[in-house]
Amino acid sequence: xxxxxxxxxxxxxxxxxxxxxxxxxxxxxxxxxxxxxxxxxxxxxxxxxxxxxxxxxxxxxxxxxxxxxxxxxxxxxxxxxxxxxxxxxxxxxxxxxxxxxxxxxxxxxxxxxxxxxxxxxxxxxxxxxxxxxxxxxxxxxxxxxxxxxxxxxxxxxxxxxxxxxxxxxxxxxxxxxxxxxxxxxxxxxxxxxxxxxxxxxxxxxxxxxxxxxxxxxxxxxxxxxxxxxxxxxxxxxxxxxxxxxxxxxxxxxxxxxxxxxxxxxxxxxxxxxxxxxxxxxxxxxxxxxxxxxxxxxxxxxxxxxxxxxxxxxxxxxxxxxxxxxxxxxxxxxxxxxxxxxxxxxxxxxxxxxxxxxxxxxxxxxxxxxxxxxxxxxxxxxxxxxxxxxxxxx
Ligand SMILES: *[C@@H]1O[C@H](CO)[C@@H](O)[C@H](O)[C@H]1NC(C)=O
Ligand SMILES: *[C@@H]1O[C@H](CO)[C@@H](O)[C@H](O)[C@H]1NC(C)=O
Ligand SMILES: *[C@@H]1O[C@H](CO)[C@@H](O)[C@H](O)[C@H]1NC(C)=O
Numbered sequence: 001x002x003x004x005x006x007x008x009x010x011x012x013x014x015x016x017x018x019x020x021x022x023x024x025x026x027x028x029x030x031x032x033x034x035x036x037x038x039x040x041x042x043x044x045x046x047x048x049x050x051x052x053x054x055x056x057x058x059x060x061x062x063x064x065x066x067x068x069x070x071x072x073x074x075x076x077x078x079x080x081x082x083x084x085x086x087x088x089x090x091x092x093x094x095x096x097x098x099x100x101x102x103x104x105x106x107x108x109x110x111x112x113x114x115x116x117x118x119x120x121x122x123x124x125x126x127x128x129x130x131x132x133x134x135x136x137x138x139x140x141x142x143x144x145x146x147x148x149x150x151x152x153x154x155x156x157x158x159x160x161x162x163x164x165x166x167x168x169x170x171x172x173x174x175x176x177x178x179x180x181x182x183x184x185x186x187x188x189x190x191x192x193x194x195x196x197x198x199x200x201x202x203x204x205x206x207x208x209x210x211x212x213x214x215x216x217x218x219x220x221x222x223x224x225x226x227x228x229x230x231x232x233x234x235x236x237x238x239x240x241x242x243x244x245x246x247x248x249x250x251x252x253x254x255x256x257x258x259x260x261x262x263x264x265x266x267x268x269x270x271x272x273x274x275x276x277x278x279x280x281x282x283x284x285x286x287x288x289x290x291x292x293x294x295x296x297x298x299x300x301x302x303x304x305x306x307x308x309x310x311x312x313x314x315x316x317x318x319x320x321x322x323x324x325x326x327x328x329x330x331x332x333x334x335x336x337x338x339x340x341x342x343x344x345x346x347x348x349x350x351x352x353x354x355x356x357x358x359x360x361x362x363x364x365x366x367x368x369x370x371x372x373x374x375x376x377x378x379x380x381x382x383x384x385x386x387x388x389x390x391x392x393x
Contacts (some may be wrong), residue, residue, distance in 0.1 A: 002109060042096035047088055054208050055155030056152055059216060059227055067216050067228055067367060071154040071183060075122030076329065080114050082183040084230060085280035086255045086377060089188060089198040092145055093181030095166035115181045116166055118148065125149040131165055135275035147196060155232050157206055187253040191247060207233030210380040215239050215389065216370045240374030243381035244385040247327045250274040255377055257384050259363045261325035266291035275364035277375060277384055284363025285356035300351045310348040313341055337368040
């Protein structure tokens with residue numbers, strides 16, 4: 001049961017990625033969009049009067065499945081561990097009045113969750129709006145919450161009057177993980193809740209450049225501090241190689257690109273398919289045909305109790321790489337990054353792939369892929385850049 005919840009929670013990334021019905025209209029670059037909407041001069045003015053900067057936010061990971069960051073809401077600060085998610089766009093945290101089992105039930109070895117208490121903050125502004133998040137989690141589960149505005153502190157930045165959701169009903173994938181909410185890094189267009197301001201909209205005018213860089217690394221099966229970082233407003237030249245391959249977005253307003261082919265062992269595919277970059281997804285979503293080939297190439301077996309495919313942990317280093325053809329170059333997801341030791345204690349390790357059938361993209365490239373390459377998310381030029389690591393902390 002417990003392990004199953006971990007696995008199910010790992011699917012959160014794809015659940016959130018899946019539920020945006022992305023309008024396939026051309027939105028162009030953010031600058032074009034602002035010019036069209038008559039907001040560009042206001043944006044430039046805003047930038048001029050602000051001290052522009054970059055800021056770094058450390059990430060810590062739990063079992064290589066979740067990369068979390070600390071943010072603070074309210075006055076005085078209330079701390080939260082949030083999943084940083086490039087595949088969704090709004091900010092939501094658990095509310096102190098959340099009465100779901102998962103909000104406040106003590107679980108062995110898992111720190112109690114932090115919840116947001118609006119009565120304890122002098123900067124909280126209420127709204128009458130309620131929201132039901134259409135998370136298609138197992139088809140039916142949804143997150144229910146209330147909209148408010150609050151002061152948010154993260155990295156070196158302060159987001160004043162930031163729209164956020166206080167979740168009062170949440171599905172059960174949170175139980176086993178110290179996650180108090182989700183910090184969306186996506187585009188306003190990618191948004192699951194229309195009319196709700198996103199953190200990146202508030203942050204962009206404060207940034208040196210309209211970009212952020214993410215890198216992550218494996219922490220094996222132990223929780224480890226500083227397992228990655230996000231640099232807002234700049235390229236992380238310390239951790240990442242300056243030789244960056246930039247890729248146009250495969251879908252406007254969605255962080256992603258095209259995967260033009262793949263191979264694993266003796267299997268391969270040559271279709272040109274869409275990929276979403278989903279930093280909160282511990283597992284990698286692959287097209288159905290590729291999935292069945294990956295199962296053959298890795299000799300994975302379905303584990304009914306875990307509700308997932310597993311391989312013997314002793315094979316981790318011998319399993320074949322998954323090679324992806326992206327922008328004419330080969331990018332690799334190594335077995336060390338796609339076989340997860342979830343501490344099952346039966347010698348079995350989880351194969352962190354799922355079939356992306358019926359998702360919004362053919363490939364959902366999450367943490368297994370981000371652990372291999374630095375990612376630069378560029379709002380200004382509507383593109384994602386990939387580069388090698390030069391050094392990780
Ligand atoms: C929320 O904060 C108020 C004001 O500090 C406090 O009186 C109340 O007990 C808090 N609620 C909970 C459930 O902790
Ligand atoms: C993972 O945990 C297991 C059991 O707790 C331990 O035996 C193993 O050495 C750990 N693996 C790594 C890579 O730390
Ligand atoms: C994949 O499709 C995109 C969009 O149609 C196109 O720009 C790109 O050149 C294609 N790649 C290949 C290898 O055909």
